[in-house]
Amino acid sequence: MDDDFKDETSHARSKVEDRFDYEGRLVGRGAYGRVYKARRKDDYDTLERRDYALKKxxxxxxxxxxxREIALLRELKHPHVINLIEVILSPNDKKVWLLLDYAEHDLWAMI
Structure with missing residues (x-):
């Protein structure tokens, strides 16, 4: 079997907890679940640390x-619309996680 394929599929099956630090960083609740401020664990070695919104x-x-929300966010690419980076299916608890760009403020709250 191709080693690149093995690496790609093992990364896809990895747990959210193994890929991101988000514990204790709850920033809000949405209609479907909770939103956490998260960082990739593999970003700690680089200077370009980036914050993400991780929605469970x-x-x-x-x-x-x-x-519908997931489908729309996948299609919409605009500077004023939050960017959906990845949809993660968690194998251990059968939950869906959305990895989004982190925005400090909610547009609805600012209006």
Whole structure:
């Protein structure tokens, strides 16, 4: 089997807890779950540390509106719309996580 394929699939199966530091960094709650401020664990060796928003969808299964939100965020690419980086399916607890760019403020709260 190809080593690149093995590396890629093992990374895809890795746990969110193994890839990100987010414990105790709850920044808000959304309609579907909680939002955490997170950092990649492998970014600590670089000077370009970056914050992310890690959104855990807490309901079992995905509602149609959550699926629509994911589909829209995947398609929308605009400087004034939050960027969806990755959708992570957690194998251990069967939860869905959304990795987004971190924004310090919520536009709705500012309006």
């Amino acid at each position: 969808i807490e309901r079992t299964g995905l509602s149609m509106s959550a699926c």
